[in-house]
Amino acid sequence: MAVKVLIVDDAIFMRKMLGDILIKGGYEVTAEAGNGSEAVEKYMEYNPDLVTMDIIMPDMSGIDAVKEIVKKDPEARIVMVSAMGHQSLVVEAIQAGAKDYVVKPFQPSRVLEAVQRVLNL
C-alpha cells in the first residue's frame, strides 16, 4: 500500500508541484490543506503517514500547526518546506517536533530524499 501524504501550502501552485513530485515518487497524496487549522483538521480526518508543511500561511502558521498535530499524535512525521532565510522559523518548527525540512526553491530529488529520510526514522 502506498504511503499517504498530506500536503500543506497556501499556494495552489506549490501544492500541485509538490503533489506531482510525490506521486511520481510513488506516494499517494491523500489530502491537501491551504492553512494551518485546515492542516490539523485534515490530519485528524485522514491520518496520513507524512505531512509536508509550509511555514508562512494565513489563519494558522505552519509552526502552530506542527505543535497542534504533535500534541495529538507525537509520532507524526512532518517535513517543513520553507523559503531560504527563514532559518529561525525552521529551527522552531523542528523544536516543536517537525522531523526535517526542505528549502524552497527545491529540486524534486531533494524533496523525495527528505521524505524518505523521515519515513526511515
Add this chain to the structure above:
Amino acid sequence: MHDDIKRYVNLFKEEAGEYLERLSTLVIELEKDPGDKDILTEVFRIFHTIKGMSATLNYREIERISHEIEETLEKVKESGEVLSKELIDRVFKGMDAIEELISNIGKDVEKDRVKSAPKSPVIKIILEEDIGMPAARAMVIIKAIEREQVIEEINPSYEDIKSGKIEDIFWIRCSNSEIIKKKIETMEGIKEVKIIKEEEEGRASISGTGGIRVNVALLDLLQNIVGELVISFSQLTTLLKEDGDRKHKKVLELHNRSIGDLQEIVARVRLVPLSLIFNKFPRYVRDLSGKLGKEMSIDIHGADIKVDRSLLEGISDPLIHLIRNAIDHGIEFQEERKMLDKSILGKITVTAKRVKGDILIEINDDGRGIDEKAVLHRAYMKGLLEEGEIDSITKKEILRFLFIPGFTTSEEVSRVSGRGIGLDVVKEALRSVGGSVDILTEKNKGTTVSMKMPLSMAIIKVYLVGAGGRLFALPMTFVDETFTFSESSLSFLMLREVMILRNSVLPVYHLSDVMGIIHNDEKRNTNLSCMVIEVENDRFVLIVDKFYGSRDVVVKPLPAPLNTIEEYTGITIVGDGEPCLILDLPGIRYRRKYENTGS
C-alpha cells in the same frame, strides 16, 4: 557532573579574583581612613563571602585564612577600635596568600580532571559548506540523536544554535558515541563526523562557548608562521608582477585579503588588557610609599586598552621602574610638600591611550620635578658638553642626558634631581619593542614620562626608502609626512642645513650621510625626496634618494653580533627576498644631534 564542578571552580576563581581586586582597593582606602565603618563592614562582608564560597568547594586553607581575618575584623568592629597598621598589613598578607591559593586551584583541578572518571567522548560534526540553513540542519541532527541518547553537552550552546549562531561545525558530548557517529553519518548535509579523544580535547575544550585555552607557545608559533606567509606572499607578488601576467592579479588580491584577515585575527587573539599590569600599581604604590613614609594616591586611566602580550611583557618592567621612580624620587615627603604649599597627598597618574596606530602610556607625578641644573652640571663634569654650549642648550637637550647609560646613579644625582635611575634601561626596553620614551618636567610641579609604542611588535608598517643605492625600512610610527621639494628650498642656519616648512624651521639630515654611505654628487637629484620624522615630540627632515612606499613587514631581531649596531632595530625581508634593515629613528636622531652639536 564533572563538568558542573569544573564550571563552579572556574566561577569561584573568577568571582574570588574579583573580590580580591575589590578588597585591594577597599583596604587601601581603609588604611587612609581606618575609622571608616562602612568600608570596614564591606571588607568584613567580602571575607565572609570568600569563606563561604571556599568552604562549599572544600578549599580548607582559603576558608581558614578568610575565617581568621573575618574574626580579627569582627573584634575590631565590636571593640570600636581603629584598625592598626599591623592589622592592615596582616589583612594584605592574608589577601596575598588567598590569591596564591586560588591561582593554584586551576592546576590541581586540571590534574584531577585527567585522573577522574572518563567523560563521554565529544563528537565533532562538520556540515557541508553550502548547506542552506546550518542551524536548522544542526537542530534536525540534535533532535534525531536525542531520540536515542541523552546529550550531555552541546557547543555552540542549544540557545545559540536556536538563534542561528552556528557556522558549519558543532560538537556534542554523549555516550555510545560510535553508534551515534554512524547514525549521524547517514544523515543529510554532513561533511565529516569525528570522535575526539580526551587527550586531544584537553587542548581545545568544548565547554564554554566564549573561548578556548591555547598554549602561548603555539600562539607565538602561529604568529611566526603568519609572518613567514606575509613575507613569501610579498615575494610571490613581486615575482608575478615582474612576469607581467594580469591573470594573476585577481587571485593575488584575494590571497592578499585572506592573509590580511589572518594576520589581523592572529594579532587580535594575542591581545591582553593593560589592566594585567596596571591593576598591580595601587598595591605597589601603597606598599612602597608606606615603606618610605610618604603619602600618595594613584589614578589609572585606559587600563582596558588591549595590547599584544609580548609587548606587555616588554614594557612591564620599565613601567614598574617608572612608578617606583615616581614614588621614591618624584613625590616629596609631607613636610616638604607642606612647605611648598602643595597638597599633602602626592598624586601619581598613569594614563594609557591609543594615538593613531600607537599606544601612548604616560606616568605623571606631581612631585618635585627634575633639577635640570644638577643634570647639566653632571653632564659637564662627565665631559658630555663644553662650557661654551651651556648657555645655548635647551631644556629638552638637558633631559636627554638622563637616557645615556650610566649617566646617573642613585647616590649621586637622584637625591638632587629627583629622578634619573635607570632611564637608559627604560629607553632600551622601549627601543626593543619599537617604541620611544620622552620626559617632561617642571621644578616643584612634577614629571611626566611618556612611552610611545606600536600596537604590535611582530608585524609593523614601514616606509621603504632608498639611500646611497641601498634599501632601508623606516617604522611608520615616526613618519609624519613625505613629499618632494626642490633643492633650492634648503637653507642654512648656524651652519646647519635646515628646511622651512609651514613656518617651522626643521633640521635636515641626509640618510646616506647618516648611514655613512658616500654618495655620488652627479647622481644627486634636484628634486629631493623628503620625509618629516617625528621622534619624541621633536621633528626633523630626512632626505632620501627614492620612495618605495609603505608596507607591512615582519620584524626579525638582528642576529648577534649585528644586534649591537645601534642604527638598526631589526631586519626584514622585502618583496624580492632581499633583507632590509629597519632603522632605529630615535637612536639616529639622538646621535646626529649630538654629533652636530659637538662639531
